[in-house]
């Protein structure tokens with residue numbers, strides 16, 4: 410038989426393991442320069458394909474947040490998927506696919522999983538970060554046993570398989586053959602718009618905008634730009650110019666695509682200035698986080714979760730309200746108070762969205778959230794930035810209150826959980842481990858001690874037993890409680906790429922009092938001092954204070 414000269418050749422390439430590919434809280438992150446090393450992306454891809462073993466006839470969704478090097482990595486992923494027996498890959502046009510939209514695609518298409526190229530809110534560009542996350546057939550992030558197996562595989566890999574073929578044109582929608590595999594380039598925006606239309610009262614939101622309500626959405630030159638323009642400007646008639654920084658850029662315009670008061674300072678300033686719009690929001694690199702602002706007010710993510718859960722029944726997608734709520738352990742207990750009032754359970758899970766998936770799959774919870782600006786529901790298996798924005802708009806459209814009034818009424822009904830997170834960044838990893846280890850050893854002696862006038866009622870390390878599948882996760886953060894009123898949590902970040910980040914989460918509850926609202930840092934002064942004395946921070950690091958107070 411004469412060989413078919415037009416068929417791309419399959420190459421099996423000898424390789425050596427590239428170290429350092431350890432999955433964190435949310436997939437695998439690395440410095441982009443590291444990811445661009447020879448064989449790095451190939452080794453990782455081969456390890457992923459070996460573990461998720463999609464096999465003949467399998468189908469995957471592929472895309473990312475458009476950051477630097479994604480375009481090259483996508484071509485490698487496609488050629489390697491084709492060489493490893495994958496039958497079909499649906500890749501987003503120009504590789505631009507938000508994380509929640511990837512989850513929606515995986516679920517709608519009933520494919521075997523997806524690969525999302527994103528380092529979320531970390532900076533992009535050649536000097537920034539790169540990331541790759543594996544999602545499974547339920548649309549959610551791969552659970553720990555899968556990511557651990559991928560990591561083990563990266564350490565033993567000796568060959569990878571790739572197809573020698575020209576690059577696929579990702580700019581136009583349509584089907585192409587890549588050897589035996591079908592590559593489908595698709596536009597993910599219409600399906601996402603459809604999903605949002607099925608959950609929210611678009612007529613009510615349109616009427617809100619017609620009444621003169623003004624909003625601003627900052628896409629931070631990241632992936633949500635096209636989705637936000639289609640939803641807010643085209644569908645909901647929010648007015649041209651509502652979405653700013655709408656064009657995705659490989660370096661996110663040189664900024665951290667992280668929707669918080671530091672990295673979205675312009676937006677915050679606009680909302681606190683004269684002539685501010687009624688409402689504003691921003692999302693991160695891959696579109697799963699959200700920041701919510703009203704005129705003269707920033708809504709903390711823990712409060713946002715509580716407000717959304719308490720008012721979800723106002724949106725057509727949640728007519729009976731949530732069946733249950735889940736929050737990550739360091740998230741404030743504001744959501745617990747709503748759950749109690751609604752007579753539904755509230756689950757406390759480790760940090761990271763993957764821990765919500767079993768609860769969502771089992772139908773035990775409808776709404777989930779994290780203090781790190783992540784909120785979402787059972788419509789997908791990822792947190793969803795634009796979903797949170799639209800639910801806020803739906804609630805505002807029905808209740809016709811300002812954001813500040815809505816929050817004030819919420820606190821007057823449920824009480825207020827003052828909340829702040831202090832981050833110490835760029836810490837020497839060994840020093841960070843030692844600080845946590847010392848703290849761990851001190852835990853047994855803390856209960857009963859009164860520090861800064863607060864008496865420790867409980868001190869321990871959070872370990873989680875998944876109530877659905879019984880799997881356990883240890884060492885998920887150190888908790889020190891001062892009665893039911895106040896709490897401090899200490900944990901190490903699992904998403905950084907250079908040095909360690911120590912996070913200290915502080916909170917204090919105040920019963921409903923419509924006349925007393927302090928600023929969070931003032932209300933938390935005593936808890937902060939107590940937490941600093943317990944951990945020895947910031948003295949141990951020789952710093953004046955945290956690098957970031959959120």
Ligand code: G1P
Nearest residue numbers: 434435761762779781902903904
């Ligand atoms: C951070 C957040 C966490 C979130 C994760 C991915 O992880 O704290 O809530 O799920 O990013 O967006 P960390 O760096 O704290 O491990």
Ligand code: ZN
Nearest residue numbers: 529530695697
């Ligand atoms: Zn993200």
